[in-house]
Amino acid sequence: MDLNAIWMFLKVAQTGSFTRAAKELGIPKSTVSKKIADLESSLQSTLLLRTTRSLQLTDAGKRYYDTCAKAFEDIKDAEAFTQAASSEPAGNIRVTATAEFARKVLSEIMQGFLTAYPNISVDLILTNQALDFVRDNIDVAVRAGQLKDSNLKARRVGATRFQLLASPSYLKAAPELNKPSDLSKHNCLVFTSLPNPSVWLLRSGSQSAKVKVQGRYMANSINAIKSMAASGAGIALLPTVFCKEEIARKELGIVLPNWASGEQALNLVYQNSPFIAPRVTAFLNYMQEELRVLLK
Incomplete structure (x- = not known):
């Protein structure tokens, strides 16, 4: 049994590529290819289906991967157990x-x-x-x-707490914002990584408000949304832990401070x-x- 060959097979299956597996292992691609070919020969079974564009596990390959991956996890647990005897984490x-x-x-x-x-x-x-x-x-x-x-x-x-944020320049020129329903009159900057990005569910004590917002800018990056809000482009619903500096510099202010989108x-x-x-x-x-x- 060649444990190195099995480890290379696991890496190829995980990365979906001989090239990426070889790069992660720090060895030539030709070595990985030969080792897996030898492994298949010793098992008398095809583990991987190779084409010029894709790489897939055969049914036998899937079963072999699951079994070997579990075995290596057991080895990792054994290593952890052995290391536990050491007083110095390393x-x-x-x-x-x-x-x-x-x-x-x-x-x-x-x-x-x-x-x-x-x-x-x-x-x-x-x-x-x-x-x-x-x-x-x-x-x-x-x-x-x-x-x-x-x-x-x-x-x-x-916990991360999501609150409404906007720049002083935006609020000065924008319509009044006294309650959550007023958000429908504003340009809202939509953070698309939220579960329902265009519907903002806000709470204040026992009260709740569900507002469908609209705007001309959306992104899956907190930094991108935050930068646009700080530049005066609109109102954003963001976790305040990521905006402490901008709030301290008064580039952003919390709007409707009693309302938040939970934690x-x-x-x-x-x-x-x-x-x-x-x-x-x-x-x-x-x-x-x-x-x-x-x-x-």
């Missing part, structure tokens, strides 16, 4: 978060973590997508909202495993403490 941690959260929040505390744990390195993957913990080899993810995958665990570190829990998410590597535990504990302070 090794690499793969963390995923959105680029905007990393720039505005994580960057403030990441250096402190690296200083506190000199034997740990961090590989930060920035994306708006929820990556697969097994396929993408993720240790910790920073995610908002409820946890849906029972194979994962979460530590709540705070989304912010969690540190990790695999539901009986053995957590000391480096991961150290990261979770440090970030939980620091983020709770920052997100107050």
Whole structure:
């Protein structure tokens, strides 16, 4: 049994490409191709269907992938269990978060973590997508909202509160805004990553308002929407944790401060495993403490 060949097969299946797999492994593409060909020969079964444009797992390949991926996860758990005997956390941690959260929040505390744990390195993957913990080899993810995958665990570190924001110049020239229904008269900047971007559900105590908004600009980036709002282009519904600097500089102000779009829990998410590597535990504990302070 060639474990290297199996590991290469898993990487090709995960990336969907011999080229990308070879790049991630840091070896020539020809080596990956030969190893997988030898693996298929030893198994007397075709694992991958190759064309000039695509790469697909055969039924046998899918079954082999599932079994081998689970086996490597068991090995990873065994490694974590063994490392738990060590008093000094060490090794690499793969963390995923959105680029905007990393720039505005994580960057403030990441250096402190690296200083506190000199034997740990961090590989930060920035994306708006929820990556697969097994396929993408993720240790910790920073995610908002409820946890849906029972194979994962979460530590709540705070919450993001969405409020209406606009620049003084926009409000000076725009129609009056005294209640949520007045938003229909305004140019609203739509953040398309929200579940229902064009319908803003606002609450104030026991009261609630559901407003269908319209505007000439929409984007899936908080920074893009925030920049347009600060330039006077309209009203935005954004998490205030990402807008503290602009609010402090009075480039943006909170509109209808008693109304907000509820809160989304912010969690540190990790695999539901009986053995957590000391480096991961150290990261979770440090970030939980620091983020709770920052997100107050």
